[in-house]
Amino acid sequence: MNIALIGQGFMGRAHSNAYNQVAHFFELKHRPRLKLLCGRRADELRTMAARWGWEETTTDWREAVTRPDIDVVDIAAPNSLHAPIAIAAAEAGKIVFAEKPMANTLDEARRMAAAARGVRTMVWFNYRRVPAIAFAKRLIEEGRLGRIFHYRATYLQQWGNDPSRKSGWKLEKAVAGSGVTGDLLSHLFDTALELNGPVSRLSAMQTTFEAGREIDDAAAVMVEFANGSQGTFEATRYAVGAVNQNRFEIHGSRGMVRFNLEDLNRLEFHDATIDAAEQGPRSILVTAPAHPYGTNFWKPGHIIGYEHTFIAALGDFLRAVERDEEFHPDFGDGVAVQSVLDAVERSAASGAWTTPEKAGV
């Protein structure tokens, strides 16, 4: 399977690592081949290709789409390029991977999904593959939380307050589409839809702290989920003291789970069905053989890091291909998230409670 990766930034590195590492930790019939690296800064591109083992480079992403020897087009370019590249790649019959947010608008996302009807796709919502989150999903599916009352999620970063980081494409509306809504809420809602099901309606606010900036520096959302639970979401780049806190807690009639990405090898689980005197949140180190991905990486207690979530997503995708099975999150899942983000933006603009549009293409 020949890969073309478009993107030479942080995500380009994370994906390159995954392609290099996936066969070390997942039993695969075929290894991905790092064929073509695309990016606009030609000189850096060669250095990066040499470092990570890409065979060729190009500064024109269309090459990735048109070359017949490319099987997968992996888009880690700035957000506004997702739709054009993905549509071209899908129309060329390629497997398409897209970084999150899938797109800058719901319309874009739908057009991407429509174009990709006949091809396999993946959205890099890598946090689904955090072992602790996969374990939370298992507990929920087994009914261990019972009826869900509350879903509470925050994604707290602080770099917005850093005077040295006042520019970059993530702050430009034309490129990024939005601020934390696309960048961080997208992660929170992918996890929420996965763990807690569809959103019925929501009310949102977006806040911009920096004068003259067009994108949202922070956002908050109140949610009614279809299962009757109450949801609250908050994302920000101005949470001074928090480096990368993707946190959630879910309270149900039979138990609770709690997670924080800064300590991603742990899940807190409270079992409300045991003797009352013995109840309390358990701090579970999710590194044992019995845990998701527990036999892929190291021994119990030998923790994994951020990068392993990409490796696991890729490993699961490649095995799904080998076994001819479904894989999620695909572009359909990406549209579902985008539909919620679209409702967030409309609600923040109107001040009214808003229902996400049906996600279907």
Place this chain on the structure above:
Amino acid sequence: MNIALIGQGFMGRAHSNAYNQVAHFFELKHRPRLKLLCGRRADELRTMAARWGWEETTTDWREAVTRPDIDVVDIAAPNSLHAPIAIAAAEAGKIVFAEKPMANTLDEARRMAAAARGVRTMVWFNYRRVPAIAFAKRLIEEGRLGRIFHYRATYLQQWGNDPSRKSGWKLEKAVAGSGVTGDLLSHLFDTALELNGPVSRLSAMQTTFEAGREIDDAAAVMVEFANGSQGTFEATRYAVGAVNQNRFEIHGSRGMVRFNLEDLNRLEFHDATIDAAEQGPRSILVTAPAHPYGTNFWKPGHIIGYEHTFIAALGDFLRAVERDEEFHPDFGDGVAVQSVLDAVERSAASGAWTTPEKAGV
């Protein structure tokens, strides 16, 4: 100073304890005298009076208001009695203390405040006297957090999920007025107004999980504060796994503070002005002589409990009287909180962003 206490429940006990203990920890010229205990369950009343040292008992609260030897009428009765008792007591010239929520409606609260114009008052927002919260206030006033970006508060309890606790006056709309809005959001907003200033506008939701119940089992609020910060609030009795988590975190341009009532002797403080490599939230045990109330109770590291917040509130009040100084939170502060709660209820009903009414009487 002769006290009449109306209430024989949990709060009646907490106040009784404070009257007994205040002179042990605060240097006072005069001790409060536990004169009269009022309640409706006559037999229990005598037991309670004997246990806590109340000299007399009555089942008619009007006695407290009319007896000339009573100086303070302390209302720890169910919420719907706050207004009638407080108004009668104030009109009789008594000092009036009221448990939270001050009232069931903004109108009631205003009438209470109007009646009490000429007398000293206190609302038992005891958490202002948690040493860690008082210390947070000091840090904020000194500018240690800089410009505030975020105020995030939750009050999480789980007893709503307990099948043995499906009745009681806290669940009856006619008596309690509301569910978590009056019971828990009132605490959160008193602290928020104290630490972060006025609310400009808000959008709220209230959720009832129990079929047929008239009050709110959970509530969430998004807030724009007058200082430009983004606020999020959530209160619930269905947060399984959380016993009594009154938590907040405040992020500013220069630092962060974080608090959890279940570990009330601690404040986390992040100083974003020091060398970047050394930054991280500090876990400060707020029990040293240099801390608020640090010389009132025990030695450093010998922690205090829930009850001490009542003792400290009472101690501060009595010293304010002795020194002829202002005391807060008084009924004016209570009206300010009630005005926010009123906006919460209106917003939850209308679905629209809502501005709290001016708090003034």
Place this chain on the structure above:
Amino acid sequence: MNIALIGQGFMGRAHSNAYNQVAHFFELKHRPRLKLLCGRRADELRTMAARWGWEETTTDWREAVTRPDIDVVDIAAPNSLHAPIAIAAAEAGKIVFAEKPMANTLDEARRMAAAARGVRTMVWFNYRRVPAIAFAKRLIEEGRLGRIFHYRATYLQQWGNDPSRKSGWKLEKAVAGSGVTGDLLSHLFDTALELNGPVSRLSAMQTTFEAGREIDDAAAVMVEFANGSQGTFEATRYAVGAVNQNRFEIHGSRGMVRFNLEDLNRLEFHDATIDAAEQGPRSILVTAPAHPYGTNFWKPGHIIGYEHTFIAALGDFLRAVERDEEFHPDFGDGVAVQSVLDAVERSAASGAWTTPEKAGV
């Protein structure tokens, strides 16, 4: 029951508080009467008596022993006075309470116990009454930890490093007897003997950081318990960053418990008998009705403080008297602890493994 308290320091205050509070939280037939307060600083004594409700004061402790109207002599005076006062009081037929360490030497402790054969006694090892520790004991007695492998305890304070605290009786060998050995290890070993049974032999070290000082600033002990478990103990006043960390963790074949006095309302409990994937230390807030002392104080999640451990010890003692039941820790338990401390000192001096002497008088 008329009390004479000897001591006007920190412990004098803590005991005074307990006498005032015990009948508020424990159902008792008779309340203790704060009859006589003894101390050497006459002027302060009167202030303290007025504040805490002591009826009379004296600067001669012998008065407490000889007055026929005194039922209990409570010794909170510096360590070197414990033996003479306790022996005189016991010989006068008084109930005797002694602060910890019970004595400065094993011989003193034995003579105290011998003199007190016919009277009731208590050593103020108040931490046995921390609800979380009492709960740990219950779990151990129920076999929830299985065979014990490890007992690890530390008592970490930092005030030794404080330049303003370089004098005081706790630093004088003639008065204090020892440094952390008597002051802090005594607490650790009382809890250890209670939770894990007798010590077979031990090897100890004592360290003095301050030049010219005669007492131990820190101590460490390795222990073989009679049950075959391996024990390690460390106490210090030079653990900068730790305020009052009396911590222990106990690992057994079926589970683990962990405790830290700075967060005394919690016990961590790990159940190793449940499904492996769900195992992890639980953080249990020990404030529920089902917990030890859970119905004495406040509602679940409304935490108690340091002082409540004294109230609970006193409450248990008084109920034991009313019911004509045994009470522990008494002077016999105090001798057992002193025997271990004696072995610690002998081992630290000789460098050899040492067996504690039989505790019996």
Place this chain on the structure above:
Amino acid sequence: MNIALIGQGFMGRAHSNAYNQVAHFFELKHRPRLKLLCGRRADELRTMAARWGWEETTTDWREAVTRPDIDVVDIAAPNSLHAPIAIAAAEAGKIVFAEKPMANTLDEARRMAAAARGVRTMVWFNYRRVPAIAFAKRLIEEGRLGRIFHYRATYLQQWGNDPSRKSGWKLEKAVAGSGVTGDLLSHLFDTALELNGPVSRLSAMQTTFEAGREIDDAAAVMVEFANGSQGTFEATRYAVGAVNQNRFEIHGSRGMVRFNLEDLNRLEFHDATIDAAEQGPRSILVTAPAHPYGTNFWKPGHIIGYEHTFIAALGDFLRAVERDEEFHPDFGDGVAVQSVLDAVERSAASGAWTTPEKAGV
């Protein structure tokens, strides 16, 4: 640089990963070439070689030593093979890497070091390269902890209690040499010597819980360091509830650091020189550019795992070779650790305080 790796177990995997990954995260002139993989189970060897990219395999480690195209012999075989392989490899002029413990006896270690006088060596004490530990070292070197009073370290695992893990070479004295002393105390003492300097004398105990077993299941050590600080160490495979807790805390006159391998991206640092009211242990996420290895891996808050410590050790070694600089820990450092372990065993056997032999060859 052609590598021959001897070992096909957990450590074989961890080293293979490091060879694959090092050039992705470290700027190197030359990449290591995975030339030869040696092990005794031939069939598994081929699978492992295919997975990790080893060019050739052999079941005879002597091949690695004798082949002229091999530059580095990396020993991840069971402990008893370290000395013969290392000596043969060094005598053949190879660069030699050895897993920890370096050897089963001090004598072996010395003979290894003597043989390796003319070649470069590394002992895989990978935890020196945990960013948080490297940061602790920096703080100590800058004097931020002041005079050191206490060094407290524990290495707690629980697999000894697992009935399914009652055999394996780590439990055989002839192969492993010892139990936790070589396996876990070696890690603790390498870090301790690095952070706190030489050990003056020690007293140790070793405990075996499993009847008939010849090796130590647990060990404890009391230490006097040359700098006057008091040290305590404990290692065990029977700490039920602890998965892989390599923890230490160091208390000095000016501050404290605390670490736990289960949360290896964090260091707690307490600065005792700032305003007393603001002091408290800070939880520092050691992932920022200003931190050790902060620019090698991912962005701040995107945590690394266990495997990265091997990558960093290897990266540092290879850069040291390229720059012709010293590298530590080398065999000399390994002998120093082995000398302490030797004293531990002698003290545990004799019951006496023991001085480690001079580490020099």
